[in-house]
Structure formats: structure tokens, C-alpha cells
Amino acid sequence: MNPDASTLALASIEFDLSAIEEGQSVTILWRGLPVFVRHRTQKEIDEAKAVPMSDLKDPATDEERTKPGHEQWLIMIANCTHLGCVPVGESGEYDGWFCPCHGSVYDTAGRIRKGPAPKNLVLPPYDFISDTLVQIG
Amino acid sequence: MGAPMSEHSTYTPGTGIEKWLDERLPIIRFSKEHLMDFPTPKNLNYWWTFGAILAIMLVVQIVTGVILAMHYTPNVAMAFDSVEHIKRDVNGGRIIQAVHSVGASMFFAAVYVHIFRGMYFGSYKAPREILWILGVLIFVLMMATAFMGYVLPWGQMSFWAATVITNIFGAIPVLGNPILELLRGGFSVGNPTLNRFFSLHYLLPFVIAAVVVLHIWALHVPGNNNPIGVDVKSSRDTVPFHPYYTMKDLYGVVLFAIPFAWFVFFAPDILGHPDNYVMANSQVTPAHIVPEWYFLPFYAILRAIDFNILFINSQLGGVIFFGGSIVILFFLPWLDTSKVRSGTFRPMFKWFYWLFVINFLALAYLGAAPAEGVYVILAKICTAYYFAHFIIVLPVLSRIEKPRPLPASISESVLGKAHA
Numbered sequence: 001m002n003p004d005a006s007t008l009a010l011a012s013i014e015f016d017l018s019a020i021e022e023g024q025s026v027t028i029l030w031r032g033l034p035v036f037v038r039h040r041t042q043k044e045i046d047e048a049k050a051v052p053m054s055d056l057k058d059p060a061t062d063e064e065r066t067k068p069g070h071e072q073w074l075i076m077i078a079n080c081t082h083l084g085c086v087p088v089g090e091s092g093e094y095d096g097w098f099c100p101c102h103g104s105v106y107d108t109a110g111r112i113r114k115g116p117a118p119k120n121l122v123l124p125p126y127d128f129i130s131d132t133l134v135q136i137g
Numbered sequence: 138m139g140a141p142m143s144e145h146s147t148y149t150p151g152t153g154i155e156k157w158l159d160e161r162l163p164i165i166r167f168s169k170e171h172l173m174d175f176p177t178p179k180n181l182n183y184w185w186t187f188g189a190i191l192a193i194m195l196v197v198q199i200v201t202g203v204i205l206a207m208h209y210t211p212n213v214a215m216a217f218d219s220v221e222h223i224k225r226d227v228n229g230g231r232i233i234q235a236v237h238s239v240g241a242s243m244f245f246a247a248v249y250v251h252i253f254r255g256m257y258f259g260s261y262k263a264p265r266e267i268l269w270i271l272g273v274l275i276f277v278l279m280m281a282t283a284f285m286g287y288v289l290p291w292g293q294m295s296f297w298a299a300t301v302i303t304n305i306f307g308a309i310p311v312l313g314n315p316i317l318e319l320l321r322g323g324f325s326v327g328n329p330t331l332n333r334f335f336s337l338h339y340l341l342p343f344v345i346a347a348v349v350v351l352h353i354w355a356l357h358v359p360g361n362n363n364p365i366g367v368d369v370k371s372s373r374d375t376v377p378f379h380p381y382y383t384m385k386d387l388y389g390v391v392l393f394a395i396p397f398a399w400f401v402f403f404a405p406d407i408l409g410h411p412d413n414y415v416m417a418n419s420q421v422t423p424a425h426i427v428p429e430w431y432f433l434p435f436y437a438i439l440r441a442i443d444f445n446i447l448f449i450n451s452q453l454g455g456v457i458f459f460g461g462s463i464v465i466l467f468f469l470p471w472l473d474t475s476k477v478r479s480g481t482f483r484p485m486f487k488w489f490y491w492l493f494v495i496n497f498l499a500l501a502y503l504g505a506a507p508a509e510g511v512y513v514i515l516a517k518i519c520t521a522y523y524f525a526h527f528i529i530v531l532p533v534l535s536r537i538e539k540p541r542p543l544p545a546s547i548s549e550s551v552l553g554k555a556h557a
Contacts, residue, residue, distance in 0.1 A: 007323040027420045032325035034420040083304040086422040102440040103508030116443035118450035
């Protein structure tokens with residue numbers, strides 16, 4: 001009953017970021033999983049950086065959540081770490097994501113702030129090939 | 138009580154063929170002993186008819202399900218449309234599909250009545266512990282079957298139910314992820330998931346049927362419990378199952394069929410969610426995701442744990458309490474050690490029983506409420522009380538409660554002392 005060959009044959013994907021405006025976010029599909037790609041505003045980045053580590057359930061700095069030089073881009077697997085629903089963007093009391101299933105709240109760096117989810121939204125393995133092209137997986 | 142099963146029969150093979158058969162496969166003798174002559178307490182009330190109602194419901198679900206499977210396509214591209222095709226094009230499909238989906242709700246309604254009846258009248262107490270355990274096992278199998286069936290129409294609620302419920306297993310330490318991939322057949326819920334759920338949804342009802350046979354076997358060794366919880370003492374306390382209880386059960390089934398038919402004919406979708414008329418989309422979760430009503434109390438327990446408990450994180454904690462809320466039922470016969478079975482003769486237990494029922498209904502309400510504000514706090518209180526009922530209330534009551542005097546026999550309770 002383990003995943004068959006066709007399921008496992010999921011290569012990495014390349015994604016062009018140039019069409020995404022500041023403040024916009026898109027959801028793309030990788031390995032059948034939804035992935036958020038968010039072009040953050042300066043306000044959101046500042047907000048994320050200002051959070052003291054002691055406030056976090058799963059401590060991670062904003063730098064650890066993004067790639068150096070590309071801090072405006074937040075790329076995360078869009079499944080809530082509680083039970084896998086897709087959180088709703090730009091909502092919840094930390095201006096990040098709110099999961100409608102069981103009420104987990106994430107901040108503008110996708111870090112868990114409140115609710116039953118144990119961890120921050122998961123970052124997929126990815127690299128910037130150029131300023132506008134990213135390879136996921 | 139406790140008489141061996143073969144002593145009840147008055148069967149004597151009439152014809153030569155019956156005699157021939159009786160010496161080789163005594164199936165007529167067996168049926169007569171267990172379906173007709175079986176001595177049954179004469180004071181069973183209507184709460185006892187739910188056993189028969191459940192047996193009928195299992196048959197209804199299997200028959201309608203087999204027909205639906207003839208027209209259903211378990212593929213992510215076609216499943217949603219094939220269910221619509223059943224409802225619109227298949228002869229009688231609208232009714233068959235409605236009977237099956239409403240039937241799941243009616244099945245659970247009946248099983249909850251059956252379980253709570255057993256809890257009030259102490260039907261889980263010696264010598265019926267195994268009977269009770271088999272019943273809880275059937276309940277667990279029913280939940281698995283209903284969940285997988287709910288995924289098959291491949292609507293939005295189907296998809297997200299599958300995602301959330303399979304993720305529950307992902308919370309298990311170390312083995313979680315391999316189990317998750319094994320259940321889904323991939324990294325996320327997709328076509329392999331739908332295929333295996335269809336396969337298992339077809340298989341499990343027959344497993345349930347097999348456990349039901351064991352459940353009835355375990356029932357027929359000690360015989361039925363009854364509303365006063367006093368053992369059968371003589372043949373004056375019982376009547377033959379047929380025609381007395383076949384008729385009473387049939388009447389119960391007919392009454393039960395009235396609301397069932399109302400739902401099927403007039404409101405087949407009222408128990409479901411409009412979002413399930415939107416085809417599954419892995420990129421958008423519906424804004425208000427709630428399970429079917431029959432899972433709500435357990436769902437409320439699952440999400441009540443939103444805090445870490447020592448080294449156990451909130452996700453695993455929720456899963457442990459969710460699983461524990463069902464597993465604890467297996468231990469009920471040893472948590473309630475009072476010798477008196479029936480709640481009727483337990484002045485304190487009676488109140489706590491109804492408090493437990495109200496608490497269970499409150500959990501159902503909270504399971505459907507949004508996870509915010511006062512609901513979150515209430516869900517935690519109700520979850521705590523659910524477990525306290527089993528771990529604290531029942532064991533303590535067994536020690537401190539002074540039960541009322543029991544009638545000497547079933548006959549005495551029915552006819553009064555003078556006639557007994």
C-alpha cells in the first residue's frame with residue numbers, strides 16, 4: 001500500500017515569480033501539496049522581525065524562514081501543521097494566516113502563534129535560480 | 138440465566154428431509170433456538186428494539202451500497218460526476234443514494250441510543266463484558282467505514298475530511314509519517330487514497346457483519362440484560378423471542394423508518410454540507426469545516442487540546458485524547474464496579490448519567506461551533522468532564538452509593554409481589 005512509482009516520480013518544479021506583485025500571494029502545487037508563495041510587503045517583514053523569540057511556540061527568526069537577499073519571498077507548504085487544512089491568508093490576529101478548521105493562527109512569517117498546531121508552516125526545500133526564478137524540491 | 142444454548146429448543150424434525158438435514162447441518166434447529174425459542178426477559182422496553190433496528194440498518198447499508206458500487210467510479214477525475222450521475226440518471230438512483238447517505242446518519246443515531254441504553258442499564262457488567270467490548274469494536278469499525286464512505290463523493294468536505302483524519306495518524310511519533318503515506322498512498326490525499334478508501338469501504342461492512350455475529354453470540358450465552366438488571370431466575374421471567382420480540386422489534390423498526398423516510402424523500406441533504414457539492418480542491422479549504430454530526434463530540438475533544446502537555450505537543454495531545462475518548466469505553470466494565478446493573482436502582486448514578494448525556498450533547502454542539510472565544514474554554518471543560526465521568530465519577534460512585542432495594546425477580550417487578 002506504499003506510494004507507487006508514478007506517485008514517487010515527482011521531480012522538482014520551477015516557478016517564475018515575476019508576475020506576483022507586492023502584497024500578492026499565489027498557491028501552487030508541488031508533490032500534490034499546495035504551496036504558498038507570498039510577496040511580502042515591507043510592513044509585514046518589519047512586523048515579523050520585531051517579534052521576540054520568547055513569544056514563539058516554535059522559535060525561528062524571520063531570516064531562518066526566508067532566503068538571504070530574497071526576504072520579500074515567503075515560500076511555505078500551505079498545509080496547517082495541525083491536521084493539514086489550508087489556512088486563509090491575510091487574516092487572523094497576527095496579520096498572517098488563520099486556519100478555518102481548528103483555529104490555528106500564523107504570523108507574517110508563517111510562524112505558529114496560537115491554536116492547536118504545534119509547528120510553523122513547513123518550508124519546502126527550495127533555491128533561487130535567479131531573482132525571479134525559484135526551484136522547489 | 139447461563140443455561141447452555143442448546144437447552145431452549147423444542148425442535149423435533151417433522152419430515153424425513155428435516156431429520157436428514159438435522160443430523161448433518163442442524164441449521165433449522167439453530168435458527169429455531171436462536172431466532173424463535175430464545176428465552177428473553179419479558180420486561181424489555183422499547184430501548185431494547187434498537188438492537189434489531191441496527192441489524193436492519195446494516196443490511197440496508199450493504200444492499201444500497203452494493204448497488205451504488207455498480208454505478209460509482211473511484212477516480213479523482215470522475216468520482217464527483219459519477220455520484221451526480223447516480224442521482225440523476227440511474228434508475229431509482231436518487232432514492233438509493235439518499236437511503237445510503239441518510240442511512241449512515243440513522244445508523245449512528247440508532248447506535249448512540251443503543252450505547253447509551255447499555256450505559257444506563259449497566260448492560261456492560263458481568264457477565265456481559267465481552268458483549269460490550271465487541272459492541273465498542275463495532276462502533277469503531279462503523280466510524281472508519283462511515284468516514285471512508287464520506288470521502289467517496291469527492292466533494293470539498295470529502296477531501297478535507299480525508300486530509301484532516303489521515304493527518305491524525307501523522308501525529309504519532311516516529312511512525313507517523315510512514316503511516317500517513319501508507320494510508321494515503323502518496324504525499325497528499327489523491328487518487329491512490331480514493332481507490333483504497335473505496336476498497337476498504339466495501340470490505341469493512343462485511344467485517345462489521347462478522348463482529349455482529351460474535352456480538353449476538355456473546356449476547357446469547359448470558360442472555361439479555363433487562364430494565365431492572367436482575368438476572369432471569371426462572372422460565373416465568375422470560376418469553377420466547379418469537380413472536381413476542383420479533384413483533385415488538387418490527388414495530389420499533391417501522392417507527393424508526395418514519396423519520397428515516399422523511400429525510401430520504403424530503404430532505405436528503407439536510408444532514409450534509411453544501412460545500413460537498415463543490416468538487417474536491419486541494420488548494421482551498423472550505424471556510425467552515427465540520428465533520429458529520431455523528432463525529433462532533435469526538436471532534437470537539439480532538440481540537441480542545443490546543444496546549445502542550447509536558448513533552449507532548451498540542452497536536453499529539455489532541456490525538457491522544459481523541460483516541461482515548463473511544464478507547465476508555467472498552468474499560469467501562471471495570472471502571473463501574475457497582476454490583477447493581479440498572480440505573481433505575483442507583484439514585485446517584487442516575488443523575489451523573491444524565492449529566493454525562495448532557496455533557497456529550499454539549500460536546501457535539503461545541504464540535505460544530507467555531508474554535509474561538511468562549512467555545513474553546515467550554516470545549517476544554519466538557520472534555521475534562523467526559524474523562525472525569527469514567528475515571529473519577531464511576532469508580533467513586535461504586536464505592537459510596539447506596540442502591541435502592543432490587544425486586545426479587547423480573548416477574549415480581551412486572552406483576553407486583555402478590556403474583557410473583
